[in-house]
Amino acid sequence: MLEPRSENRLPLGDGTWHQLARAYVWVRLISLTALFVVVLAAAAIITALSGETWLWIPAGLVALGAAWTAAITPRQARSFGYQLRADDLVFRRGILWQRTVAVPYGRMQLVDITHGPLDRAFGIAQLKLVTAAASTGVSIPGLTQEAAESLRDTLVTVAESRRTGL
Numbered sequence: 001m002l003e004p005r006s007e008n009r010l011p012l013g014d015g016t017w018h019q020l021a022r023a024y025v026w027v028r029l030i031s032l033t034a035l036f037v038v039v040l041a042a043a044a045i046i047t048a049l050s051g052e053t054w055l056w057i058p059a060g061l062v063a064l065g066a067a068w069t070a071a072i073t074p075r076q077a078r079s080f081g082y083q084l085r086a087d088d089l090v091f092r093r094g095i096l097w098q099r100t101v102a103v104p105y106g107r108m109q110l111v112d113i114t115h116g117p118l119d120r121a122f123g124i125a126q127l128k129l130v131t132a133a134a135s136t137g138v139s140i141p142g143l144t145q146e147a148a149e150s151l152r153d154t155l156v157t158v159a160e161s162r163r164t165g166l
Contacts, residue, residue, distance in 0.1 A: 015083045015084060015085050016083065016084075017081045017082070017083050018081060018082050018083070018147075019077075019078065019080065019081050020077050020080050020140075020141065020142030020143065021123075021124050021142050021143060021144045021147070023122035023123060023124050023142070023144075024077050024122075024124055024141060024142025025073055025074050025077045025142075026122060027118050027119060027122050027124065027142070028070075028073045028077070029070055029073060030118060031118065032066045032069055032070045032073070033066075033070070035062075035066050036063050036066045036067065036070075039059050039062045039063055039066070040059060040063055042059070043055050043056055043058075043059030072095070075095060076095055077142065079092070079093055079094055079095050079098075080092070080093045080140070080141070080142065081093075082140055084154070085102075087104060087105065087162075088102045088103055088104045088105060089102070089103050089105070089129070089138070089155065090102045090103075091103070091138045091140060101138055103129055103131060103138055104162075105155070105158045105159045105162045106159065106162035107131045107132060107133075108129055108130070108131060108155060108159040109130050109131055109132060110128075110129070110130035111127065111128070111129055111130075111152045111155050111156055111159075112127070112128040112129075112130070113125050113126070113127055113128075113148050113149065113152055114126050114128065115145070123144060123145050124141075124142050124143060124144055124145065124148075125143055125144075125145050125148040125149075126139060126140065126141045126142070126143070126148075127139070127140045127143055127148045127151055127152060128140075129155070
């Protein structure tokens with residue numbers, strides 16, 4: 001994973017950064033295209049039935065937002081990354097509003113893998129980490145199914161070993 005180029009970046013250790021699967025971008029683009037088509041179809045049907053043309057304004061705004069989101073999706077997917085360190089898992093995301101979260105292994109309460117129909121079709125999953133503090137919960141989307149299962153098993157094993165001393 002490429003490190004941020006800014007001189008104000010946070011140094012986060014010497015571990016390996018892992019990125020999301022490339023299929024995540026395709027899943028997001030397909031979802032946004034479906035939203036785009038549904039909004040425009042709904043506006044066309046309602047306009048045809050009611051004769052009100054003002055509905056194209058909110059439909060156009062939603063479609064414009066979906067198009068903008070689709071345009072930045074590849075860059076947004078590259079901003080996601082996670083790193084396994086000695087005492088915690090570090091997760092980062094964001095382009096303009098960047099978020100970096102370190103979740104100590106001993107504080108993890110639940111590691112959950114979810115995937116919808118489109119995710120399954122592309123072989124990706126989302127891994128969720130739940131801790132006692134609601135603000136430190138982490139959700140890592142777009143992992144390959146194998147990577148998600150391997151990461152889950154690793155995190156559960158390490159978390160159990162860290163909890164034994166508490």
